[in-house]
Amino acid sequence: MSMIKEVSSDWERSYKSITFIVTKDCQLACKYCYLVGKNAKERMSWDVAKKTIDYILNNHSFFNEEAVVWDFIGGEPFLEIDLIDKICDYIKTEMFRLCHPWFDNYRFNFSTNGINYNSEKIQSFIKKNITHLSIGITIDGTKRKHDLNRIWKTEDMERGVVPNQSEEKGSYDDVVKNIPLWLEQFPGAGTKVTISSADIPYIKESVLHLYSLGIHEVNINCxxxxxxxxxxxxxxxxxxxxxADAIIDSGYYQDYACSFFTEHMGKPMDCQMDNQNWCGAGRMLAVDAEGNFYPCTRFAQYSLRSKKAWIIGNVRDGIDKNKLRPFLTLDRCTQSTQECIDCEVASGCAWCQGENYDAADTPTIYQRSTAICKMHKARVRANNYYWNKLYRKLEKEGEREAFENNKPKSNAPKC
Known part of the structure; x- marks a missing residue:
């Protein structure tokens, strides 16, 4: 299996994202979690982690981005804090030894449930790596909203027994106690909120609650x-x-951001000027406990309901360019339905490449799932309402120019 030598311009980005799936285990059993095998106890060995790092750092001709994000996920990644600490120390040492261009251009990134955040080992790791570290704690909003989905996993669940709702134990209290420490260490940190059908009635109160906790950026994902x-x-x-009414009437728009409201969305699809793929699958690399490489974690077997894992290589043989090639040719229009292409509010309508693959009626990544179509259109209507109301208010008060110069930034919309 040959290493990749030729790379299309679409592949090249300012930074490379490399994800270690260090464990499939987690203390929680979140109901909306896409990880089908989330109850598994499989964990990454040091041998697999080291071989992955060696392969990547010694193939700079392929991994030639200017910077790198080393991402750690699970399950709950901090369950493997000893392994993670060893991995990060080795990465830093090897980048220095090799005089690697990434030595001054790297970041360690974590998405955690926050339960063990204040533990001694995790705090020691944070203090050691704070200048090159990003940590996001997932908290879904109010206690009622959070505990609706993010519940503690029990031994019965591990045996496949589904508990009654009255037996479920939410995790809000175990997470929220660590939010002040997290925000003290990462003042600009945002949180990610996941929305499914049952969560819709709690959206407004949840976003406002997160603002009240001191979280200034809320990224919401349907x-x-x-x-x-x-x-x-x-x-x-x-x-x-x-x-929208609450954010505008209470003045939250001045210092807080919510990714549901963004100006640059709800326009027709432009297959000429704006045809890049929404999803980054194929431009990132994920490795699991067995040392298999994937174009994204969503293509690992434990993330798929009905399809086989899409493995693009492994730590022994490197990346197989024939298995990676389909991802390098993906763009917005080739995988969209004609209805999507003709949609008057198509821009900002997101997709997950792994879900496209999993939901397709054949094993292809070129068939876009349209499950969120109605939700996107609803969001566009609400988004138009938000910006029309906000700009009328600002113009009436003579503050539009000042707002334009200082508006808070939000990550790209997800739904």
Whole structure:
């Protein structure tokens, strides 16, 4: 299996994202989690981690981005803090030894449930790596909203027994106690909120609650799976309009951001000038406990419901360019339906390449899932309401120019 020598310009980006799936285990059993095998106890060995690092750092002709993000996920990655600490120390040592261009251009990134955040080992790791570290704690909003989905895993669950709702134990109290320490260490940190059908009634109160905790950036992600019910789009739109009123009337727009509201969305699709793939699958690299490489973690077997894992190589043989090539040719229009291409509000409508693959009626990545179509259109209507109301207010008060010069930034919209 040959290493990749030729890389298309679409592959090259300012930084490379490399993801270690260090464990499939987690203390929680979140109901919306796309990890089908999330109860597994499989963990990455030091041997696999070291071989992965060696392969990447010794193939700079292929991994030639200017910077790198070393991402650690699970399961819950901090369950493997000893391994992670060893991995990060080795990465830093090897980049220095090799005089690697990434030595001054790297970041360690974590998405955690926050339960063990204040533990001695994790705090020691944070202090050692704070200048090159990003950590996001997932908290879904109010206690009622958070505990609806993010529940503790029990031994019965590991045996496949589904508990009654009255037996479920939420994790909000175990997470929220660590938020002040997290924000003290990472003042600009944002959180990610995941929305599925059952969560819609709690959107407004949850975002405002997160603001009250001191979190200034809330990135909200609608699940891409086909979970949406009849009428969800109307409820969604109403919740977003209520949230828009609260943000504008209370002045939150001056210092807080919510990714549901962004100016540059809801326009027709442009297959000439704006045809890049929404998803980064194929431009990133993920490695699992067995040393298999994937174009994204969503293509690992434990993330798929009905399809086989899409493995593009391994730590022994490197990356197989024939298995990677389809991802390098992906763009917005070739995988979209004609309805999507003709849609008047197509821009900003997101997708997950792994979900496209999993939901397709054949093993292809060129068939875009449209499960969130109605939800996107509802969001566009609410988004238009938000910006029309905000700009009318600012113009009336003579503050539009000042706002334009100082508006808070938000990550790209997810739904």
């Amino acid at each position: 699940v891409f799976e086909d979970v949406w019910k009849e009428g969800d789009d109307e409820l969604f739109e109403n919740q977003l309009m209520d949230l």
